[in-house]
Amino acid sequence: MKIVFTAIISIFLAASGCAQKKTEKFAIMKSDAEWKKQLTDEQYRVSRKHGTEAPFTGKLLNNHEKGIYKCVDCGQAVFSSETKFESGTGWPSFWQPLKKENVGETRDNSFGMERVEVHCSKCGGHLGHIFDDGPKPTGLRYCINSASLTFEKN
Secondary structure: HHHHHHHHHHHHHHHHHHHHHHHHHHHHHHHHHHHHHHOOOOHHHHHHHHOOOOOOOOOOOOOOEEEEEEEOOOOOOEEEEEHEOOOOOOOOEEEEOOOOHEEEEEEEEEHHHOOEEEOOOOOOOOEEEEEOOOOOOOOOOOOOOHHHHEEEEO
């Protein structure tokens, strides 16, 4: 009985966390089959299914080159190396997006937590989450999955 109850609660939390996003329309809309063909399994799991890569494993975590971070799904520029900082959390962190209009925010109540999810405003690709423990001047930490990004060196 306890296992069944836990399973039901888990399904409810996972479903409720992203319900708002499923109704949004984006400039780039593709079927799951099209996204799967374009992305690696890890990129698809993270960016299209709202997954999270394991901490300290992302290829861009220790990237210190100057350039632009883009959405892996559609190529929209979302973050700059100018706002990247070492948060010690295990994921690339930024204190603001490149342009506010290039990222969208959605309330995420999955896994029993209240968070703000960050997604690409052009295609809806999941990027990560925003927390209020970042550095000045914004005080924000955009905690972003490397699997959701590509990097273009300046």
